[in-house]
Amino acid sequence: MKLETTAGQLHSALKMVSGLVERVAVSPVLTSIKIEDGRLTATNLDMAASVTLPTIGKVEGTATVDYFALSALAKHTAHDERIALAEDSGLATASFNGSEYQMPSYPVSDFPDFGAVEGEATRSDNAGLIHALRRVRFAMSTEETRYYLNGVAFLLDRNEAPMLCATNGHRLALMPLPAAPDGSIGSIVPRHTVNFLARQKGEPSTVVFDQERRRSRFDLPGMTVSAKLIDGTFPDVNRVIPQDAVRLFSVDRAALMRTLRRLCAFSRSHGILRSVKLTGTPDGLTLSTSADGRRASERMSFVSPPEKPFECGYNADYLVDALAALNGETVAFASVDDIANSPTIISAEDDPLLIVQMPMRV
Amino acid sequence: MKLETTAGQLHSALKMVSGLVERVAVSPVLTSIKIEDGRLTATNLDMAASVTLPTIGKVEGTATVDYFALSALAKHTAHDERIALAEDSGLATASFNGSEYQMPSYPVSDFPDFGAVEGEATRSDNAGLIHALRRVRFAMSTEETRYYLNGVAFLLDRNEAPMLCATNGHRLALMPLPAAPDGSIGSIVPRHTVNFLARQKGEPSTVVFDQERRRSRFDLPGMTVSAKLIDGTFPDVNRVIPQDAVRLFSVDRAALMRTLRRLCAFSRSHGILRSVKLTGTPDGLTLSTSADGRRASERMSFVSPPEKPFECGYNADYLVDALAALNGETVAFASVDDIANSPTIISAEDDPLLIVQMPMRV
Numbered sequence: 061m062k063l064e065t066t067a068g069q070l071h072s073a074l075k076m077v078s079g080l081v082e083r084v085a086v087s088p089v090l091t092s093i094k095i096e097d098g099r100l101t102a103t104n105l106d107m108a109a110s111v112t113l114p115t116i117g118k119v120e121g122t123a124t125v126d127y128f129a130l131s132a133l134a135k136h137t138a139h140d141e142r143i144a145l146a147e148d149s150g151l152a153t154a155s156f157n158g159s160e161y162q163m164p165s166y167p168v169s170d171f172p173d174f175g176a177v178e179g180e181a182t183r184s185d186n187a188g189l190i191h192a193l194r195r196v197r198f199a200m201s202t203e204e205t206r207y208y209l210n211g212v213a214f215l216l217d218r219n220e221a222p223m224l225c226a227t228n229g230h231r232l233a234l235m236p237l238p239a240a241p242d243g244s245i246g247s248i249v250p251r252h253t254v255n256f257l258a259r260q261k262g263e264p265s266t267v268v269f270d271q272e273r274r275r276s277r278f279d280l281p282g283m284t285v286s287a288k289l290i291d292g293t294f295p296d297v298n299r300v301i302p303q304d305a306v307r308l309f310s311v312d313r314a315a316l317m318r319t320l321r322r323l324c325a326f327s328r329s330h331g332i333l334r335s336v337k338l339t340g341t342p343d344g345l346t347l348s349t350s351a352d353g354r355r356a357s358e359r360m361s362f363v364s365p366p367e368k369p370f371e372c373g374y375n376a377d378y379l380v381d382a383l384a385a386l387n388g389e390t391v392a393f394a395s396v397d398d399i400a401n402s403p404t405i406i407s408a409e410d411d412p413l414l415i416v417q418m419p420m421r422v
Numbered sequence: 423m424k425l426e427t428t429a430g431q432l433h434s435a436l437k438m439v440s441g442l443v444e445r446v447a448v449s450p451v452l453t454s455i456k457i458e459d460g461r462l463t464a465t466n467l468d469m470a471a472s473v474t475l476p477t478i479g480k481v482e483g484t485a486t487v488d489y490f491a492l493s494a495l496a497k498h499t500a501h502d503e504r505i506a507l508a509e510d511s512g513l514a515t516a517s518f519n520g521s522e523y524q525m526p527s528y529p530v531s532d533f534p535d536f537g538a539v540e541g542e543a544t545r546s547d548n549a550g551l552i553h554a555l556r557r558v559r560f561a562m563s564t565e566e567t568r569y570y571l572n573g574v575a576f577l578l579d580r581n582e583a584p585m586l587c588a589t590n591g592h593r594l595a596l597m598p599l600p601a602a603p604d605g606s607i608g609s610i611v612p613r614h615t616v617n618f619l620a621r622q623k624g625e626p627s628t629v630v631f632d633q634e635r636r637r638s639r640f641d642l643p644g645m646t647v648s649a650k651l652i653d654g655t656f657p658d659v660n661r662v663i664p665q666d667a668v669r670l671f672s673v674d675r676a677a678l679m680r681t682l683r684r685l686c687a688f689s690r691s692h693g694i695l696r697s698v699k700l701t702g703t704p705d706g707l708t709l710s711t712s713a714d715g716r717r718a719s720e721r722m723s724f725v726s727p728p729e730k731p732f733e734c735g736y737n738a739d740y741l742v743d744a745l746a747a748l749n750g751e752t753v754a755f756a757s758v759d760d761i762a763n764s765p766t767i768i769s770a771e772d773d774p775l776l777i778v779q780m781p782m783r784v
Contacts, residue, residue: 083692091692128691129716136684158706158721161688322498326523329490330445330453354491359520 061123061147064116068139073113074131077102081127089166096122107253107287108174123147124171129163177277177286179270182241192224192235194258195413198381200251201228208292210251214244218298231378232416243269248290305394305405309366313391317383319358327351336376337422341369363390372400373422382406382415423485423509426478430501435475436493439464443489451528458484469615469649470536485509486533491525539639539648541632544603554586554597556620557775560743562613563590570654572613576606580660593740594778605631610652667756667767671728675753679745681720689713698738699784703731725752734762735784744768744777
């Protein structure tokens, strides 16, 4: 294999797939990147990404070269420096300006072929898919027993309108979509792929969902991402989301977040904090925590106060996450029944994101 | 104890002693701070720092309050918020604006008394003590067997001129001082104290060295630092520093550092790199590394080339440290004898810092 490019081009292309190649892999070939036809391909068996590498002149042959060595080199070299890459019998060489770097390469035939994801491609420029993934992903589960929660699902709401949903069983985030790509409803995009896509700039021009083979494809600017879908069924979230929830009170989002962060920082200065208790009267809201001999309580005022006193508790981190995920000045807390024992809907005016938070006994 | 201050004042005062109070200590009282006469005192038994805390109105009594809880609170509160601090029977309370934070406090009598460091105080405004500590500290040892190298020593050079010196046995850094404080020659300031002082702004107005009781005091703006000195004898560095070393070559400091960093990043992308080899001819300098199947070599030009070819090796990290520690465009490498087997003096024009680097067999 022989090609010439600049350090800047190489660095940008390799950076696009960073996070995908694993440092410690079952086979050393998985720590490498395939160079073929002016494209770089990286895979971790669950997904593959292929990016264009602009070159100077013609590219000869193919090769798989150590990803991390090549990345370190490209990162530490002046952007306009011309780098010549060559590969021959298990050794790749990068040369520029009198310098020579040798690193391992592997047989191209050993590089796993993820396979092309074919199927009905849906134009998705304006669907805001990645934007929506970014907004709900905080609620994904990271626990392996309910593996089908380790991702974001394409679902329909009660009115058959498409939405993205993530949940870990204790909280749930919902974001409506203007349109669902063909065949996407019921798909669960795995966490690693969600986080990889969320890091990319721009939205995919087209997407493919192949439910039969549980595969998906995202055609991003300069990069194609192919990924497995989770082989599982997402729970029926429409049954979980409280219908006809009544707004109980609303508060200033930034003020509540600031107060919660102070309570968390204080309580965790020497121990563990799990829950925060909210006590409300028409006069104001009291937040209190207690952990390892450190007690704290804060008072703040409502934007719109509750009609009658209430008391409830939440996981402190989840509440901060929810407030940070929402946009807008004011957040409203709503529930169907007694707020201390039923799921709370947390939302902000003019923000389509909806968060359902389970209470905690405090 | 009762006092009133602002969150901003409290935060600044607590921040000055950060890094001194240990999170995990033999006794919980060591995770606290003593409040007395408008001053905060922190100690880790090896050193103590006392800072002024500006208060609003009169301070009543004394108390020792959990450092980390108080710091977390002050950090997360608006700077101009007035905080009232009170302590009563094992519980300290901070209140402001309807909020109340309770944290543990300990009997004042349990707080270790580091004791005042008395003795001849030397004015040191213009001695550049802390500046010099900052410049040599990179060479301190972190290894416990030769405990007397875990710090910076006040020494005299062959011409009886005072200097600061740090070494770990493989490299040595020397910085001349305009004047030595009374009783300082022979003192070794421990690593923790050096690093604490290096973080502070400004130079001490006066310093005290009490060799008999192995103690020192640094009177900084708004803070007094008292510290033990290492009970040991520093090696005779004047015997180690090559006399009449001849300059062999000089190179561009930034270019060499950039090249070394690239070599290190590349070689460490998948393994360990210890040494770098330098091969010089009057035509140019070649740097080469080899680690875990990754070989690399770089060519660069000399600012002033050597008269005859040479070959030598250094610890790659130490060489980067040395180049980063020096100021100036060009660095010179000098040695008395064969550079591959004798200590190398690395220095830069117009920079008083002198680095002696032991070679490595490559």
